[in-house]
Amino acid sequence: MALFMDVHNHVEGLTAEAVQGAHQRDLEVQARYGVDYKQYWFDEASGKVFCLVEAPDADAAAAVHREAHGLVADDITPVNQGS
Incomplete structure (x- = not known):
């Protein structure tokens, strides 16, 4: 599993x-x-939102948002967790 940060640039x-x-x-x-x-x-x-998510890939992370509420992120970026 990988770690991602997804960004919603403007949620009305x-x-x-x-x-x-x-x-x-x-x-x-x-x-x-x-x-x-x-x-x-x-x-x-x-209206900006950031979500930290662990997922097999960015598509799986997006699928959860799509099904749960329809607010798919504008960007999904792989990230590494610091100490």
Whole structure:
């Protein structure tokens, strides 16, 4: 499994409650794709969201978002975890 950071550049009408609900739906779907959405960060003012995810590949990570809530990331980048 690889680690990825996905970025949503502008989610219209983003609120803390909305992003928490979307993350919860990711958690409900992720096992079907062998994915583990670990953490998310967001900026309500800009609508930007970052999600840290462990997945077999970027397509599997995107599939979870697509099924869970339809908000597919604009970019999905492989990352290495630092110490």
